[in-house]
Amino acid sequence: MDILLQQIINGLVLGSMYALIALGYTMVYGIIQLINFAHGEVLMVGALTAWSVIGWLQGVAPGMPAWVMLLLATLAGCVVASIVNVLIEKFAYRPLRNAPRLAPLITALGMSILLQALAMMIWKPNVKSFPSMLPTDPFFIGEAVITPTQIMILVVTVMALAVLTWIVNYTNIGRAMRATAENPRVASLMGVKPDSVISATFVIGAVLAAIAGVMYASNYGTAQHFMGFLPGLKAFTAAVFGGIGNLAGAVVGGVLLGLIEAIGSGYLGTLTGGFLGSDYTDIFAFIVLIIVLTLRPSGLLGERVADRA
Amino acid sequence: MAQKNKLVFFLLCALALLVLPLVLQGFGNAWVRIVNIALLYTMLALGLNIVVGYAGLLDLGYVAFFAVGAYLYGLLASPQLTDNFPAIAAMFPHGLHLSIWLALPLGLLVAATAGVLLGIPVLKLRGDYLAIVTLGFGEIIRIFMNNLDHPVNITNGPKGVNQIDPVHFFGINLSKPLHLFGFDVASVSLYYYLFLVAVIITLIICKRLEDSRIGRAWMAIREDDVAAKAMGLNVRNLKLLAFGMGASFGGVSGALFASFQQFVSPESFSLMESVMIVAMVVLGGLGHLPGVVVGALLLSALPEVLRYVAGPLQQMTDGRLDAAILRQLFIALAMIIIMLLRPRGLWPSPEHGKAKIDPADKVMPLTAQQDPPGIDFPSDATPGAVAVRQDAINP
Numbered sequence: 194m195d196i197l198l199q200q201i202i203n204g205l206v207l208g209s210m211y212a213l214i215a216l217g218y219t220m221v222y223g224i225i226q227l228i229n230f231a232h233g234e235v236l237m238v239g240a241l242t243a244w245s246v247i248g249w250l251q252g253v254a255p256g257m258p259a260w261v262m263l264l265l266a267t268l269a270g271c272v273v274a275s276i277v278n279v280l281i282e283k284f285a286y287r288p289l290r291n292a293p294r295l296a297p298l299i300t301a302l303g304m305s306i307l308l309q310a311l312a313m314m315i316w317k318p319n320v321k322s323f324p325s326m327l328p329t330d331p332f333f334i335g336e337a338v339i340t341p342t343q344i345m346i347l348v349v350t351v352m353a354l355a356v357l358t359w360i361v362n363y364t365n366i367g368r369a370m371r372a373t374a375e376n377p378r379v380a381s382l383m384g385v386k387p388d389s390v391i392s393a394t395f396v397i398g399a400v401l402a403a404i405a406g407v408m409y410a411s412n413y414g415t416a417q418h419f420m421g422f423l424p425g426l427k428a429f430t431a432a433v434f435g436g437i438g439n440l441a442g443a444v445v446g447g448v449l450l451g452l453i454e455a456i457g458s459g460y461l462g463t464l465t466g467g468f469l470g471s472d473y474t475d476i477f478a479f480i481v482l483i484i485v486l487t488l489r490p491s492g493l494l495g496e497r498v499a500d501r502a
Numbered sequence: 503m504a505q506k507n508k509l510v511f512f513l514l515c516a517l518a519l520l521v522l523p524l525v526l527q528g529f530g531n532a533w534v535r536i537v538n539i540a541l542l543y544t545m546l547a548l549g550l551n552i553v554v555g556y557a558g559l560l561d562l563g564y565v566a567f568f569a570v571g572a573y574l575y576g577l578l579a580s581p582q583l584t585d586n587f588p589a590i591a592a593m594f595p596h597g598l599h600l601s602i603w604l605a606l607p608l609g610l611l612v613a614a615t616a617g618v619l620l621g622i623p624v625l626k627l628r629g630d631y632l633a634i635v636t637l638g639f640g641e642i643i644r645i646f647m648n649n650l651d652h653p654v655n656i657t658n659g660p661k662g663v664n665q666i667d668p669v670h671f672f673g674i675n676l677s678k679p680l681h682l683f684g685f686d687v688a689s690v691s692l693y694y695y696l697f698l699v700a701v702i703i704t705l706i707i708c709k710r711l712e713d714s715r716i717g718r719a720w721m722a723i724r725e726d727d728v729a730a731k732a733m734g735l736n737v738r739n740l741k742l743l744a745f746g747m748g749a750s751f752g753g754v755s756g757a758l759f760a761s762f763q764q765f766v767s768p769e770s771f772s773l774m775e776s777v778m779i780v781a782m783v784v785l786g787g788l789g790h791l792p793g794v795v796v797g798a799l800l801l802s803a804l805p806e807v808l809r810y811v812a813g814p815l816q817q818m819t820d821g822r823l824d825a826a827i828l829r830q831l832f833i834a835l836a837m838i839i840i841m842l843l844r845p846r847g848l849w850p851s852p853e854h855g856k857a858k859i860d861p862a863d864k865v866m867p868l869t870a871q872q873d874p875p876g877i878d879f880p881s882d883a884t885p886g887a888v889a890v891r892q893d894a895i896n897p
Contacts (some may be wrong), residue, residue, distance in 0.1 A: 228630055285838055292845030294629075295560070295784045302777055303837030310830040318827075426637075426773070433634040472649040479638035483623055486635055490626045 195336035200459040201452065202334075206343045206412065208451020209350035213405040214428030215435070215443035216357065217398030223374040223438040224394050226294075227286060230301035232402060233425020234308035235278050237418060239270035239403025240410040241316050244323055246270070251324075263326040263407070270403040277308070278399035279392050287388070312418040320417050323410040346408045353404060354444065357397070361440065366393050374438070427454075427478075434482055436495020445493060454478050519698060523691035532810075534690040538762060540803040541697040542755050547782040547798035548704045548791070549751025554780065555789030556717060557744035558724030560633045562776050563620070563640025567749040569647060569771035570616050571609035571756025576663040576766045577656070579605065586655045602669045605757050613753020614746040621745035625738055640776050648768040662767025669696060669761045677764070693762050700758060704751055708791055711747070720744055721789070778802075778833075785840055787847030796849055801836070805829040 214236060221229045243266035250262045285300040327341040361367040372380035373390045381387050409424055410416040427450060435446025457477040485493065526533040546568060553561045577583055578600040584591040590598070600608075624635050651659030658664075668677030668689075676692045711717045719740050722730040731737045760766050778801060786797020809825045840848060 222630075228633070285842070288842055289845055292841075293788070295554075295780075295788065296841050296845040299781050299784045300838045300841045302781060303834045303841070305834075306830050307834035307838065310827050310834060313827050313830075430634055430638070433631055437630055473645065476642050476645050479642055482638055483635055486627055486631055487623045490628070490631060492631070 196459055197456075198335060199337040200455040202337055202339050202343065204452035204455030205448065206346050206451070207455060208431075208448035209347055210405045210409055210412075210424065210447075211428045211431045211451050212444045212447030213350060213353060213401045213408075214424055215432040215447045216440060217402045218429055218432040219435075219437055219440060219443040220370075220394050220398055222432070223440075224370065224377075224391055225286065225290065227297050228301065228429065229281075229286075229395075229398070230298065230425075231278075231281055231285075231304040231308060232398065232428070233421030233423075234305050234312075235274045235281075235399050235421070236402040236406035236409070236424060237312060237416075237421030238277050238308065238406075239274035239399070240323070240406030240416050240420060241312060241321075241418070242273040243267055243270035243403070243407045244321055244410065244416045245316070247324055247326070259326040263411075267404060267407045270407055271400045274399040274403035274406070275396045278395040278402075282391060282395045287391075309418050316418060318418060320415050323414050323416045325411060325414060327411070342408075342411050346412060349404060349408065353401060357401070357440075360397070366390070370394060430478070430482055433492055434485060436492025439492070439494045442492055442494035449493075450478060450482075453481055523694040524685075524687070527688045527691050531688055531690045534688065534694055536803055536806045538690060538693050538697055539806070540799050541694070541701050542759055542762075543779070543782065543802035544701050544795055544798040545697075545704050545751055545755040545758075546779050547786070547794050548701075548708050549748045549755070550779050551748075551783050551789065551791070551794045552708065552711065552720075552751070553744050553748035554783055555794065556712065556720040556724065557741060558720075559741065559744060560629065560636070560780075561745075561748070562633045562637035562773075562780065563643075564636075564748070564752060564779050565771045565773075565776040566620075566640040566643035567613040567616060567752030568756040568759065568775070569643055569766075569768075570613045570749075571753030572760040572766045572770070573647060573657060573663070573756075574609050574612055574753070575600065575605045575757035575760040576666050578608075579667040579761070580663050580665050582658060582663045582665075583656075599667050602671060602757075602761065605761075606754055609753040609757035610750040611753075613756070614750040616753075617745040617747075617749025618742050620749075621742040625741055637773065637776070640771075640773060644768050644771050644773075647771065657768075660768060662765055662769075663760075664765055666760050666764045666766065668764060669693075669758075676761075697758060697762075700754065705791060705795070712791070716740070716743065724789075781837055785837060785847060787850040790847070790849060790851030793847050793849035793851065797847065800848075801833065804836075805832050808832050 214232065217232050217235070218229060221227060221232075243263075246266040246269040247262055250257060250265065281304050285304050286297050289297040289300060325342065327345060329340065329342075331338045331340045332344070333339075359367075361370060369380065369385040369390045370393070372383065372385055373387055377387050380390075405424070406421070410420065428447065431446035431450040432443045433446070434450055435442025435444070437443075454474050454477075458474040461473055461477060489495075523534045523537065526537065546564070549567075550561060550564045553559050553564070578598055581597055584594060584597050620636065620639050624632055627635060647657050648660055650657040651661075668675060670676070674680060674692070676696065677689050679689055680687045680692060719730065719735050722733065722735060723737055723740060727737050759770075779798075782797040782801045783794050784797070785801060786795065787793020806829075809829055844850070
């Protein structure tokens with residue numbers, strides 16, 4: 194029972210990070226029907242910027258409280274990631290808005306490779322240890338363990354989701370986004386500027402990705418130029434799982450995927466009598482995805498839309 | 503005259519292709535190796551082109567079929583299975599040495615079966631949902647290859663399968679240089695000819711498919727599968743056929759790859775490979791064979807060539823810009839710039855891949871149309887105006 198509780202905690206932590214990243218995918222998809230394959234790299238840029246800022250702050254202001262450093266570093270990561278994401282949109286996606294559908298997919302992949310190469314040049318390819326800025330003494334719930342970093346991840350995710358809900362539902366830019374997602378043509382007739390709405394979407398996506406990147410790096414204690422690949426892939430899976438283009442779907446998909454993975458890695462070994470170890474967690478997650486998509490071809494919360502590749 | 507020029511051009515090309523490895527091997531076998539790998543990628547890109555280019559199904563896990571073919575040949579033509587399973591060793595006292603004549607059809611069949619198996623659950627999925635499931639399938643295959651070394655050692659895990667037999671046929675061992683008329687033809691060059699033949703056969707099959715009833719049916723499905731169904735096409739079977747045919751080319755090139763490298767490991771079949779093959783097809787020109795070949799050669803060969811000329815650049819930037827990074831930079835910039843300049847690919851197909859026109863753009867206001875649709879009624883006519891449509895039913 195305690196293993197179950199522990200795996201649920203781990204799953205929620207993992208899932209909330211997936212949810213934040215998946216939101217970036219799904220918001221961009223909702224507005225321009227494009228999978229931003231470079232989204233994982235935006236996360237990486239955010240995390241590595243934060244790593245550099247922490248290193249710099251530790252040098253110039255050693256007396257500063259650690260959580261302030263983490264906050265400043267995250268802010269810096271968000272700013273840099275936003276700039277990068279907006280530039281990606283401007284140079285790689287905007288000129289191709291009326292091109293065949295696979296063309297921006299290829300530039301997105303190209304951007305992803307380009308950002309990795311640039312990160313290798315700027316930050317060197319080695320693995321960097323991400324300093325733990327919060328106390329490391331764990332709390333006990335029964336026999337399950339939760340670290341302050343994990344608590345921070347859960348709290349920050351809930352806060353980010355609340356802010357995002359507020360932005361999307363109650364602000365002008367949010368209304369403009371929903372209008373553009375519904376019908377860009379009519380939205381622009383109503384005085385919404387599609388280009389600025391799309392840029393704003395990319396900024397929000399980048400901020401969420403950078404927050405998730407810093408959390409991911411603090412949780413695992415490492416940062417590297419290809420750290421964005423795996424969470425990016427998983428979050429993309431989560432976004433599709435929940436129904437791509439649907440904000441609630443991205444959160445549900447992310448949390449569910451995190452739980453499936455954590456519980457899968459905890460129980461897969463015992464369930465199959467040791468035949469399939471925790472190495473097969475990813476397979477388990479993908480098989481669940483395939484089954485769900487076979488039963489509900491547009492994801493858990495997705496609407497039935499008629500589009501094609 | 504034009505016919506004759508065409509023939510001369512064709513013969514010159516053929517001659518150039520035949521002589522190419524013999525010239526290149528003079529500069530070192532590494533160059534021929536690059537060409538060989540490029541040929542294998544060409545075959546993969548041509549196979550994927552059937553799925554993505556003709557049938558319009560975005561497959562991000564294509565490398566799985568390549569892996570299936572490679573591991574099939576690797577396991578059936580190496581000591582891997584006989585070393586680990588005494589029962590198999592007892593059955594084949596001389597070791598497992600599958601002939602390439604059997605391995606290729608077998609690889610083709612198994613990969614095609616895998617393709618159809620993948621196709622069944624994803625038939626209902628469209629666009630990006632299809633992309634993520636195929637991607638998942640590719641990862642599933644790779645994870646199995648990576649972990650099937652315990653509890654029973656089948657694939658030898660991340661260490662890969664070693665000592666795979668090279669190709670033997672007609673008494674020629676392709677892993678040894680061949681003496682021909684006092685001239686040494688290196689092993690890599692022999693493989694070059696094998697791969698060249700494979701690519702040419704693939705090209706002929708693809709060309710014939712494209713012009714056939716099946717090919718046209720695939721393109722109809724790509725353009726509008728509801729309409730295609732309404733026209734009486736069996737969309738389900740045709741989609742499965744596309745998956746199967748595309749996969750079979752992947753399987754064959756996988757078997758060839760295993761025999762050429764004499765070593766396979768899960769590393770060669772990562773998601774990035776699938777993505778690169780998709781990029782080759784799209785970059786070259788979706789659904790257009792010459793374009794696909796150009797895309798495959800460009801993306802697979804040029805970065806490797808660049809690796810050899812990267813030395814000076816590396817010294818200039820004191821080691822920061824090493825060959826691997828430079829290669830990545832080149833691929834990335836090539837993908838972005840080519841797509842920005844030519845969104846339909848380097849060499850797009852002239853008739854099929856037309857850019858889709860948004861139906862909303864086609865609707866012109868009635869006043870701007872030359873011949874407004876519908877029947878003219880006399881009451882429509884403004885006095886003094888010339889009747890625009892003399893042949894209307896009701897003038």
